[in-house]
Amino acid sequence: MVSVSIFYRKILKFILCLFIAQNTIAQEVSFLFLGDIMGHGPQIKAAWNDSLKRYNYDEVFHPVEQLISSVDFAIANLEVTLAGPPYKGYPQFSSPDDLAVACKKSGIDVLVTANNHSCDRGSNGIIRTVKVLDSLGIQHTGTFKNSQERDSLNLLVLEKKGIKVGLLNYTYGTNGIKFSSPTYVNLLDSTLIKKDIDKAHKQNLDKLIVFVHWGVEYKDLPNSYQKKYNQFLKDQGVDMVIGAHPHVVQPMLYEKQKANKKEFLTVYSLGNFVSNQRDIRKDGGAMFRCSYKKNKKVKLKDKEFILTWVYKFSLSNKMHYQVLPCAHKKYDQSFFSNNEDYKKMQNYITHARALFKQENTGVSEGRPNPKIHMDKHEPVEIHATVPPRIISKINFLKEAKAKKRKR
């Protein structure tokens, strides 16, 4: 009797070890998608640090920095140009380079740049934006300095832990401002996209994601144009579609196709990540976090949203903006000096949760904490084509991060 129980215990131990081993060596790569990073006039003003005589956006990202930097690839839509001064907000955006510096410092790895504001500052705006991102080591796709770069850099390949994911980016339009040679902006054009996807499929990718700028502003639900393109992308074998532009959140849909068991996921709109839009629904957004795990086949493991709300407040005669992770326990009523702000955040949460509860399929709310299995990759090298002060800021950050890791 005793020996039988020892035998079963050994078997159990063996199974447990197998289970642990399998999970330890599992190849898994994590993503976090953020919506529109806007740069309205009041945001530019708020970023000015008068004592240091320079712009600084770090505090905007601070409350979500841990979340952003805990995934393998954090990807956001940069809805401004970095065209240099004069810095302007709506309707033709040019933000200080320091906005991109703060993105980098917070852990954002990729900025997609094809949106209706890509051409706000003409060819110079497109070229300079790309140059600044290159200088900071921020990967990007969507707009290009010239057609050669469009050919070689259009498909952004994100590879880690043996999993290879491709990223493409398109916009419905550029507010009627046409781009001119040599620059190039990816427009939503089914012939062009089909060509790009066919080319991408030859790259031995595990998954293909398309980030699309589309939809009608301030609408809670996708329109027929979005649905048509979503179906088109699905038919072309795309695995995930991430949308932005409506400035409000729209549904997230997961499906497993019956015929071939292929997974397909759509996020119709992530809403605003940061902006000066203060009306209910426009004052927040959603991050979408997911991971792909390789276990013979590469499959979606996590797929969840994390609500964020833009906290705009006055302190020391100056406005401030911070993106708060809504469900984080730190940001309860006691955090806010003004109860009105807490109410506004609650209104946003109530609306977004109700919409997602009603419309989402297979995507639920995640906890706004970094996940332990999601270890961040080392920061990439910064190339010296940006002003020295930016380089020194980034180097400082890298050193600080390295020190943190050692501790």
Ligand SMILES: [Zn+2]
């Ligand atoms: Zn837009």
